[in-house]
Amino acid sequence: DAMVIQNPRYQVTQFGKPVTLSCSQTLNHNVMYWYQQKSSQAPKLLFHYYDKDFNNEADTPDNFQSRRPNTSFCFLDIRSPGLGDAAMYLCATSRPQIQGYNEQFFGPGTRLTVL
Amino acid sequence: AQKITQTQPGMFVQEKEAVTLDCTYDTSDPSYGLFWYKQPSSGEMIFLIYQGSYDQQNATEGRYSLNFQKARKSANLVISASQLGDSAMYFCAMIQGARGGKLIFGQGTELSVKP
Numbered sequence: 272d273a274m275v276i277q278n279p280r281y282q283v284t285q286f287g288k289p290v291t292l293s294c295s296q297t298l299n300h301n302v303m304y305w306y307q308q309k310s311s312q313a314p315k316l317l318f319h320y321y322d323k324d325f326n327n328e329a330d331t332p333d334n335f336q337s338r339r340p341n342t343s344f345c346f347l348d349i350r351s352p353g354l355g356d357a358a359m360y361l362c363a364t365s366r367p368q369i370q371g372y373n374e375q376f377f378g379p380g381t382r383l384t385v386l
Numbered sequence: 387a388q389k390i391t392q393t394q395p396g397m398f399v400q401e402k403e404a405v406t407l408d409c410t411y412d413t414s415d416p417s418y419g420l421f422w423y424k425q426p427s428s429g430e431m432i433f434l435i436y437q438g439s440y441d442q443q444n445a446t447e448g449r450y451s452l453n454f455q456k457a458r459k460s461a462n463l464v465i466s467a468s469q470l471g472d473s474a475m476y477f478c479a480m481i482q483g484a485r486g487g488k489l490i491f492g493q494g495t496e497l498s499v500k501p
Contacts, residue, residue, distance in 0.1 A: 313491035372419030377431035
């Protein structure tokens with residue numbers, strides 16, 4: 272089945288130690304998103320790629336970076352994780368809309384713990 | 387600014403009964419899309435139903451229907467014949483913008499289905 276895959280599902284890191292979360296998709300979608308979801312909160316968009324075009328949200332901290340080496344893969348790098356970065360990180364994909372809007376397909380998420 | 391409001395933090399429903407989850411939105415853009423997602427305790431966001439701002443008919447997908455009242459800026463989700471597996475967090479979201487678009491989520495409603 273076509274899907275969005277995130278690895279690892281659970282990640283534990285130490286305060287200040289860089290960490291990379293990965294997302295891959297078999298849907299061949301042009302657009303890939305990274306959302307941060309803190310406990311009992313709604314998901315919040317960090318950035319997205321439209322093909323190779325990177326779109327950063329204005330309030331996304333510089334501590335968060337992303338790479339998309341090809342259509343299938345997208346990475347989220349947290350350069351110096353703080354305790355406040357502990358959250359669920361959700362990757363999503365979508366086709367660009369031709370008419371109306373297309374749903375975003377989400378991966379299972381990576382739950383990040385910062386010690 | 388765009389905003390989604392879900393005023394019911396938690397809801398209970400008896401198995402096999404119908405339940406309505408409320409969602410209101412605010413936008414000045416005439417073109418937008420409205421989505422409902424289900425998030426079980428495992429964390430994955432599951433797409434349920436979509437309504438475009440120009441759609442004339444209310445969207446339906448199996449047991450899910452969307453009561454779209456454009457003048458009131460509301461997009462309530464109706465789940466008919468509730469099942470135990472419907473227990474989850476439900477998010478209403480709005481999308482705007484070309485080239486990928488950005489999902490703006492409400493705060494969510496936690497639905498508990500009682501046997």
